[in-house]
Amino acid sequence: MKKPPTQDKTDIMSRRTKQTYDYGQKNLCVLLDLDQVLADFEGHFITKFREKFPDDRFVQLDERKGFYIKDQYEKLDRNLGDKVRAVYIEKGFFLDLPEIKGAIPAAREMAAMDGVDVFICSSPLTEYQNCLSEKFEWVEKHLGPEWLDRIIIAKDKTVINGHILIDDRPYINGSCKSPAWKHIVFTAHHNRHVEGRQRLDNWTDGTWRDIIEDFKKRI
Numbered sequence: 284m285k286k287p288p289t290q291d292k293t294d295i296m297s298r299r300t301k302q303t304y305d306y307g308q309k310n311l312c313v314l315l316d317l318d319q320v321l322a323d324f325e326g327h328f329i330t331k332f333r334e335k336f337p338d339d340r341f342v343q344l345d346e347r348k349g350f351y352i353k354d355q356y357e358k359l360d361r362n363l364g365d366k367v368r369a370v371y372i373e374k375g376f377f378l379d380l381p382e383i384k385g386a387i388p389a390a391r392e393m394a395a396m397d398g399v400d401v402f403i404c405s406s407p408l409t410e411y412q413n414c415l416s417e418k419f420e421w422v423e424k425h426l427g428p429e430w431l432d433r434i435i436i437a438k439d440k441t442v443i444n445g446h447i448l449i450d451d452r453p454y455i456n457g458s459c460k461s462p463a464w465k466h467i468v469f470t471a472h473h474n475r476h477v478e479g480r481q482r483l484d485n486w487t488d489g490t491w492r493d494i495i496e497d498f499k500k501r502i
C-alpha cells in the first residue's frame with residue numbers, strides 16, 4: 284500500500300481522486316461503463332440507422348437481444364451488418380450520444396460520496412478513429428474536464444482493478460479469469476433476458492445508493 288505523502292499537497296495524483304493511502308481506511312473504487320450506462324448507445328443507434336437507411340428493416344429496442352447490434356441485424360439480413368457498422372463509426376456518433384436518464388447527476392453524486400472513488404471504464408471500437416477521441420469529448424461535455432483524469436480505456440476490462448464494475452455487457456471476459464471487481468449488470472434491452480445477476484436497473488430510483496453503501500461496508 285502507498286505511504287501517505289509527507290507534505291506535497293500539489294502531488295497530481297492526490298488532486299485526481301480521493302486517493303487511498305495507508306491510514307487504515309479504504310475507498311470503494313467504482314468503475315462505470317460509458318456506453319449504455321452513462322450514454323445511450325442503443326437509442327441513438329436506432330435514430331441514426333433509420334435516418335441513414337430509412338428503407339431497411341431494423342430491430343425495435345424492445346426486440347433487442349444479445350450484446351452486438353450487428354449480430355442481430357445480420358440475422359435479419361446479412362447485408363445489414365455493414366450498414367450497422369457505418370452508423371457507429373461515423374464521425375460524431377459517439378459525441379452525440381444522449382445521456383442515460385439520471386446518469387450524470389448520479390455519477391457526480393457518487394464521486395462526491397465519502398470513501399468512494401469513481402472511474403469511467405470504457406472499451407473502444409477497434410475502428411478507434413472517431414470513437415476514442417469522442418469518448419473523451421463526451422465525458423468533458425457532460426461531466427466536465429476534471430473527469431478526464433478518471434477515464435480508463437480498456438479493451439479488456441478484466442485486467443482493471445476496482446471493487447465494482449457497473450456495465451451493461453452481461454458477460455465480460457478477458458485474460459484475467461478472476462477480475463478484482465464484482466460486476467453489477469446495468470439493465471438494457473439487450474441484456475434483460477440474462478438471469479441470476481446482481482443488477483442496477485436505472486439511475487433514477489435511488490437504488491444505486493444502496494448498492495454503493497452496501498459495498499462500502501464490505502471492503
Ligand SMILES: Cc1cn([C@H]2C[C@H](O)[C@@H](COP(=O)(O)O)O2)c(=O)[nH]c1=O
Pocket residue numbers: 316317318319324350351352353354404405406407408414452
Ligand atoms: C452494442 C454494440 C457496441 N459496440 C461497441 C461500442 C463500444 O465501443 C463498445 C462497448 O463498450 P462498453 O465499454 O462495453 O460499453 O462496443 C459494438 O461494436 N457493437 C455493438 O453492437
Ligand SMILES: [Mg+2]
Pocket residue numbers: 316317318319320450451452
Ligand atoms: Mg456498455
